[in-house]
Amino acid sequence: MEGYPLSVLQESPTPIFISTLSNLTTDWTLSPESLTLSTVSLHEGPSCKPCIRINISVNATGLPKLRGFVVQGLQLSNNAFHSFKILKKKIYKIRHLWEVKYDCLTVDRGQYISVTLFTEPNYGFSVNKRYFISNHDAKPDFHYQHIAEEKRFEIFVPKGPDVDVRLCNQAYVCKDLETNGSKKMINASQNDSPNASLSYDSLLPCLCIEAFYTYRDSKRGKKCPFQEHPEPYIEELLKVSVQEIIHHSNTMTVKYSSPCLLPTLEPAVTVCRKQNGICITENKAIVQKHGKEYYIKNADRDHHLCFKFSLLNRTYIKCPDRNDQLWGLDMKTQLSYVLFIISSKIPATFSAAVCNQSQQTGDCDLKSIIYNVSTENHLGSRDLQLSLPRPGIGDCIKLWRSDVPFSHQYLFCSFDFSHRHLGLLALSTTLVIITVISIVYIICKRIWKIFTASLWRRTILLVYSPDSAEYKALICAFADFLHNILGCEVILDLWDINTVSQIGMLPWFYQKRDLVSQRKGKVMILWTRQSKTMYDQWKNHQNNIIGWKDSTNLFGAAMSCLEKDLQVQQEHENLEHYTMVYFEGLCEKKDIPKCFRKMSRYRLLKDLYRLVSHLQDTTCLSPPCLIKAGAKYLMKKLISSEKRRGLQYHIEVCKKKLDEVGS
Missing domain, CATH: 1.20.5 (Single alpha-helices involved in coiled-coils or other helix-helix interfaces)
Structure with a gap:
């Protein structure tokens, strides 16, 4: 391996080392192994930035014109760009293997850098690698969402290096929960929305979430949900923080251990007595505190006497074990007295008396002298006998432990009077x-x-014009009056809106009209001044003005059906099924068209009696029927008074609305 000098075009001069191996004869390729990155630190000190060492190893066999390489670096967080060339000098030849070590490219900590390697001249090949520069002073930033009903946390971290997250119980150190699903790794470098789900078995006051990077010695971020926002979990936190109640020498003690919430959140502790499903506070009981323990002196060991912890408007009641009692009793009823047999494990005094219980307050006022018995008078025996005269009918016997001020009072009010x-x-x-x-x-x-039972039953189909919301309320009140007071079977589109929406108003109306005809019922048209206006518009075929094509327009559907009956003037029986009703103040006789005046018309509430007689249309003169009708009339008179006043109220509301529109 021999070294050759290079010329480097870059941002700042750095040392370059190149060597060749003449015996390497592999085919030329620019493989991913051609570029390797590593972190080095050339200086020491807190202000020293790390740098990237770039190692290039390329087999150049078959490329005699290769002059060097181009290196480009991009810091992803701040878009800082670096670019430089590594070129050999012209007087030197490198035949086979190029090896270059570049020290170094200075970068910031805690981010990714993308490095791309090109050839010079560019043969169309490149190698790209992304490298993370760890920051040992950084810790992951994360947030969480608590799904309390499923006992789990959803942890979210920003995209970046991989993060380990876990649930732990904070003491002196945060200890693992050692349960399945309480520790996971989040692949934050690959996922667009990095998150993980951590679960726990039971709520702990000191439960915390820790997050740290996967590389060694990463600093840890920690959040403790129940310490940061304890309000929704107060009852459960109190439940797991309050321990069992202990009795010793007539002292009732309970330990409260919640180091994560104290001293910022100190509960208020009182004593209460369970009675009829509720716990009534004992105002005279003084609760004292010693360290993490709360206690009350001179208290009997009884499951009715409890500690009540109050914190942030939430309460938790802790009562002693029902089976952990120091004394018990048995009762025997004799001819003239009642005998109590008391078994006590401790020295104690017991009292009993005849009393009378108040139905309002539940207290029992003493009526006789107080009978006492003590273990001091029965040395060597814990079984005591206490007898009282048999109480009278309605009286009770109250028995309690009297050597301590806080003891449950037992009441016995049922006795056997079967003698003779x-x-x-x-x-x-x-x-x-x-x-x-x-x-x-x-x-x-x-x-x-x-x-x-109904004297008669008539089916009635109500038809009305949609004047206003107040008028619809009046229609519903009138329909309720017909149904509940007069016993009619009322058909109203407002009560059958689902069927109307499915088949349409016109088919619905024809179907109900045929039903009324079969049952010999009545089609009752409720007329107003607005009805006359709508009828005139309908008659003049002004369809677009009032929207007769609306599938919910009952008035338009009724007029379309009624038109066929009106066209046959000689067949008057077609109009026998129709009845016209109008409310006083909402309509006058002149508002009713002439073609409708062959119908029976009634003004309410003045003609209410005539309307009822018209709807009944039956005659019953037999004595049983008359007796039944008279009794029914008296009873309905009482009921209808309220209903009639309610109907009158809705009429007044509609009149007021009509006056406001007119003004």
Whole structure:
């Protein structure tokens, strides 16, 4: 291998070394191995930038005119461009293998650089390589999204070098969770949207996310979601931070360990007593703190007495184990007294008294003297007996541990009064009362069905002009009145909008009209001043003005159908199925066209009685029918008063709207 001097055209002079091997006889090619890149540091110090060492190894057999190479470098982050040539001097000949080492191309840390190698002269071949210059002082920038219901985090990093991400539990150091899916590598150099999904089994207060580059000694970025934004997870964080309750010498203690949230978030701790599904705060109980422990003195070991932790408007209640009790009791009912047998594992005093329970507050006020029993009077035995007189009917017995101020009070309100056949008599009386109540209930139910059954039923198809939203509300109220009060079967497009949208308004109207005809019902047209205007426009065939081609135009469809009946003047029976109704204040008789005056017309609410008689169209004079009708009339009178007032309200709203438009 021999060295030859070169001339270099570049941004700054650097040393070049070239050697040849005369015995290499391979075919010429510019392979990817022709260009290699590496990082070197020619100087020391914090301000020293790294540089790229470029090694070129090209077999030039068959290319005697090869004079050198062109090197181009592009820093991808800031688009800094470098370009220079490496040429041999004319007096030297290089026959076979070119080997060049170029020191060095200065670049910035923490970014990619793209280096391209060309031949001089250019034979149309090139080699391109991308190289990352690591920055040991940099750490990955990332953000996350927490999917709480799936117990996982979505981690997103910017495009760049590959990044390792993991979930860890922060103590003195951040320890791996050692669960599947808690650590992954993100291929950030290849993917356009680098991300990874990390999962956890249970929520931890000190759970953190760490991200670091895959090269050695990379600095780590860390974020702890539950410390940065703890509000949505307070209840779960309190649950995993509060440990079991411990009792010792009448002291109830609970440990709270959440080093990641303290001292910035300190919970408020109180004592509460569970009663009827809720926990009522004991205002007299003073909770003291020692280190990470909260405790209360002079408290009985009972699962009804609990600690309540409050933090950021969220609460968590921790109660003792139900089976971890220091005393229990058994009750026996005798002829004239009630006997309690108390088994206690500790020295204690117990009290009991007859009381009367309030239905409003649930408290039981004492009615008798207080009976006491203590383990001090029963040396060598933990089984105590406490007897009280049998309470009267409706009274209870209250029993509690009285040597400590915080103890659960047991209430016993059910006792056996079966002595001397009182129980059998009470049972027989109860059965008789239940039987009588059942018979009365069945009779009343049958009478109610008779009174509430419809006297008649008429099918009615309502037709109206779409004046305004207030008028549609009036139409719905009137339809509800016909259906619920008069017992009619009402057909209204607003109640059957899905079918109307599927088949169209005109087919829907013809279908319902045929149904009304089959059932001998009525087509009821509700007329207003706007109806007269729309009818005149329809009659003059001004279709584009009012949009009769609209599939939801019920008024236009009804007029198209009614026109055929009006053309046959001699067949008056065609109009027997039609009834005209108008509301007082919204229409006058002069607003009704002459061709419609052969129909039955009613002004509401003045002609409401005549309208009901017209719709009923039946006669029933038999005594059962009259009794039924009278009872039904009285009951419907009570109901219809409210419905009629509601109908009157909608009429007033429409009149007000009409006055506003007119003004």
